[in-house]
Amino acid sequence: MHCTRKVTEDIIWIGGSDRRLALFENIFPIPRGVSYNSYLLKDEKTVLLDTVDRSIAGQFLENLAFALDGRNLDYMIVNHMEPDHCALIEEIVRQYPEVKVVGNAKTFGMIQQFYTFDIAERSVTVKEGETLNTGKHTLHFVMAPMVHWPEVMVTYDETDKVLFSADAFGTFGALNGNIFNDEIDFDRDWLDDARRYYTNIVGKYGGPVQTTLKKAAGLDISIICPLHGPIWRSNLGYILDKYNTWSSYEPEEKAVMIAYASMYGNTENLANIFAAKLAEAGIHNIAVYDVSNTHVSTLISEAFRCSHIVLAAPTYNGNVYPVMENFLNDMKALAVQKRTVAVLDNGTWAATAGKQMADKITEMKDMKIIEPKVSIKSSLKNEQLEQLDELVAEIKKDF
Structure with missing residues (x-):
């Protein structure tokens, strides 16, 4: 029929x-x-x-x-x-x-x-x-x-x-x-x-x-x-x-996308605390994704939608955690550009992922990396909360 x-x-x-x-x-x-x-x-x-x-x-x-x-x-x-x-x-x-x-x-x-x-x-x-x-x-x-x-x-x-x-x-x-x-x-x-x-x-x-x-x-x-x-x-x-x-690669919305990778929950906790601080600062268009459990096509779609991207990942074998690296590679391949990016990383003995993520972002067109880059060792400590507040304040300036 x-x-x-x-x-x-x-x-x-x-x-x-x-x-x-x-x-x-x-x-x-x-x-x-x-x-x-x-x-x-x-x-x-x-x-x-x-x-x-x-x-x-x-x-x-x-x-x-x-x-x-x-x-x-x-x-x-x-x-x-x-x-x-x-x-x-x-x-x-x-x-x-x-x-x-x-x-x-x-x-x-x-x-x-x-x-x-x-x-x-x-x-x-x-x-x-x-x-x-x-x-x-x-x-x-x-x-x-x-x-x-x-x-x-x-x-x-x-x-x-x-x-x-x-x-x-x-x-x-x-x-x-x-x-x-x-x-x-x-x-x-x-x-x-x-x-x-x-x-x-x-x-x-x-x-x-x-x-x-x-x-x-x-x-x-x-x-x-x-x-x-x-x-x-x-x-x-x-x-x-x-x-x-x-x-034209312009952000579709004023929004913050937080993409985190976490092996045992400590980087996830960092991402969740940062999201809460953004919300307390009055930024309410926030989306949080675990890159290990979110298909990269959705991450790319959100990177096109959102004006600000926060990347949080641990160091793994001296490199960026693999699923986060895959996301970054796709961002570059699909020409993501004109975004403001913040970087958070974690490492128990060699926290190098933050620098490597920032280096990958600088390979993309018209990307702005904001300071401070926050690096934790194994888990977030109280004395580092001020750094998160400073980063939130920098993002808040754009909203």
Whole structure:
């Protein structure tokens, strides 16, 4: 049976959701599953915009056949060649042998890497600004390289003012019948997953995202159709503002994130006392995470959200405690920047983690490390509480 919904009179959502998948890209936990969006434009010509992951192939092919209602498929536009969206390209060509495949030069290079069927006879190569007329609709192609693969492009329907945005504006989470942003409470149920999706999947590529946002600003957009998550048909400024903030690496909120690693509880105690002192000073937007029990994708998401980051970790084999080091490496890899950072460390006989954490932070762009750096030996002592108060006072100046 089919499961489709109309986006506009001529555009139909034919995607689906996978609630069984535990790890997106075999890395990121997705307890709420994930959706794979695909769209069919029915005009004088029929146009499929992207396929889906192989995990929902059966549902997708039924949806497509129902939406076509006996018509042939004329075009398939490939906006993004990642396998969770391009997995069924060959199957579509097999079932609809007359279909023309639309993409840019890099698209077809990747198709030949993934598949062995002959693409040359059916390929339609497009460049920046070129269009495809399907009858009453005109599709306009905009290149969006490195958002977040080099071949990415987005497709703009000039008639219905719909932007098919590839992976941009996507989010983790399965769709629950409500596929539009005005049918859900996005802040309550989706924002955290949207932020975690952006920061971990696209976060490194803030510059290309900014370039694409500038291109999008020149289009009269009424609806945004991403490849994951809800379709935006109202309050577009909300999600555009989020993307502008995230891609420019500005903090989303005035907030303090405390990320601690602790072997036997002493560094954890240090972090908890510091959090309480921040609260007593009137700073109430505080989030505390044990990096050993929090997936690094959540830590990265919070690092993008918060203006201030407090790192607390013990020395381990003369180095930074491994899970904290992993977090720091991911921060650098995903281009976290423009943050104010405080460092707390612990060492029974050689407390060197603090200096090493600070050194890693200085390798990142526009990061400010505030003093004093607090270093304890085995456990926090009363005489060091004054140092914590001094550090709290420095953070408080920014609030």
